[in-house]
Amino acid sequence: MLYIIPTPIGNLGDFTFRAVEILKQADLILAEDTRTSSVLLRHYQIQKPITPYHQHNEHKIVAHLTDQLVEGKVMALLTDAGTPGISDPAFLLVRACVKREIRVECLPGATAFVPALVNSGLPINRFCFEGFLPPKKGRQTLFTQLAVEKRTIAFYESPVRLVKTLAECITYFGADRHCSVSRELSKKFEENKRGTLQEVHDYFKEKGVKGEIVVVIEGNL
Numbered sequence: 001m002l003y004i005i006p007t008p009i010g011n012l013g014d015f016t017f018r019a020v021e022i023l024k025q026a027d028l029i030l031a032e033d034t035r036t037s038s039v040l041l042r043h044y045q046i047q048k049p050i051t052p053y054h055q056h057n058e059h060k061i062v063a064h065l066t067d068q069l070v071e072g073k074v075m076a077l078l079t080d081a082g083t084p085g086i087s088d089p090a091f092l093l094v095r096a097c098v099k100r101e102i103r104v105e106c107l108p109g110a111t112a113f114v115p116a117l118v119n120s121g122l123p124i125n126r127f128c129f130e131g132f133l134p135p136k137k138g139r140q141t142l143f144t145q146l147a148v149e150k151r152t153i154a155f156y157e158s159p160v161r162l163v164k165t166l167a168e169c170i171t172y173f174g175a176d177r178h179c180s181v182s183r184e185l186s187k188k189f190e191e192n193k194r195g196t197l198q199e200v201h202d203y204f205k206e207k208g209v210k211g212e213i214v215v216v217i218e219g220n221l
Contacts, residue, residue, distance in 0.1 A: 002103070004106035005107055008110055009081045010081070011186040030051060082111050112182075152216060166181075166204065181213060
């Protein structure tokens with residue numbers, strides 16, 4: 001059996017009791033970064049074998065892992081923060097498990113774009129999530145498509161690209177489109193900056209940007 005375990009996006013107190021119990025019972029823990037996950041495991045006094053599972057090795061080890069699962073092992077998959085599979089490795093292993101009729105269970109838990117959507121103040125009865133935008137190929141095409149998207153738009157961005165991306169959003173969506181940028185969610189210096197694209201762009205251009213970031217933009221109403 002494979003468990004997909006969401007991990008805190010910042011505050012270790014956001015981990016669930018059930019997640020701790022499952023990790024204590026697992027035969028093997030798969031981690032996107034063993035160093036990052038080891039901090040979480042030590043915090044909850046979990047001592048289990050741990051092995052790397054990330055985008056650079058997942059193609060090579062999926063078959064080996066599913067063979068072990070078929071033999072009866074219980075595994076738990078962790079990523080650095082949030083729910084595995086949401087802009088993080090998980091899809092290939094889950095797909096392989098489904099094909100081989102291995103039971104997969106995903107626990108509910110932290111995902112950064114959900115609190116960012118909720119506290120944005122924008123309509124979220126319907127929304128689209130784009131993960132990380134393509135850095136080069138397909139970027140202009142995607143912006144053109146999103147410019148006419150009527151649903152609220154959410155995506156992840158890195159601090160080094162945020163100001164540039166907001167400038168591109170102004171070009172394609174218009175300076176007066178409303179947005180919200182959330183950074184460091186659940187951490188000590190959490191910030192949610194709301195306003196027009198122009199206002200939020202100017203704010204971060206002057207202030208500078210640090211931390212994990214979610215951008216939420218009003219749809220084309």
